[in-house]
Amino acid sequence: MKVGEKTLQNYVDTLIKTRRIKEFLNEKAPHKVSNGFRPILSVVDQVAKKNPSHYSGMALGSRTIQISCWICADKDQSFATVRHELAHCIQSWCELAGSYHGRGFTTALKLVSQGTWRNDRYWKSTPAVEQARQEINNMVRSVHD
Ligand SMILES: [Zn+2]
Numbered sequence: 001m002k003v004g005e006k007t008l009q010n011y012v013d014t015l016i017k018t019r020r021i022k023e024f025l026n027e028k029a030p031h032k033v034s035n036g037f038r039p040i041l042s043v044v045d046q047v048a049k050k051n052p053s054h055y056s057g058m059a060l061g062s063r064t065i066q067i068s069c070w071i072c073a074d075k076d077q078s079f080a081t082v083r084h085e086l087a088h089c090i091q092s093w094c095e096l097a098g099s100y101h102g103r104g105f106t107t108a109l110k111l112v113s114q115g116t117w118r119n120d121r122y123w124k125s126t127p128a129v130e131q132a133r134q135e136i137n138n139m140v141r142s143v144h145d
Pocket residue numbers: 084088101
């Protein structure tokens with residue numbers, strides 16, 4: 001079943017209200033008001049100019065999450081992508097050390113994705129996701145032709 005933008009934003013809002021995330025933000029970024037941390041999520045055709053079917057999501061700083069429409073063909077995978085991008089937002093908000101997918105990111109991902117962080121490092125394909133990716137590739141190609 002296809003997942004909508006509102007469902008995914010609700011999921012973000014549920015996650016950021018959890019005590020472990022609140023406490024982490026307060027500890028790692030004590031100079032900021034953790035209540036101000038609320039990334040706004042949107043579902044888009046493509047998150048990057050190149051390879052529309054490559055990235056399932058993208059975080060822009062700590063305030064914006066973009067989710068690729070094709071990953072929304074699968075609930076589990078779209079939720080996993082939200083967790084991954086939320087970890088990037090926390091990484092940015094708390095200015096955690098390390099490279100983009102390095103140490104600080106892994107710390108944030110473990111926080112957000114407690115039991116599933118290894119899975120949430122990269123999205124997995126499913127038949128529904130493959131079909132949706134194919135459609136977006138065809139669409140983008142026809143726009144550029
Ligand atoms: Zn990432």
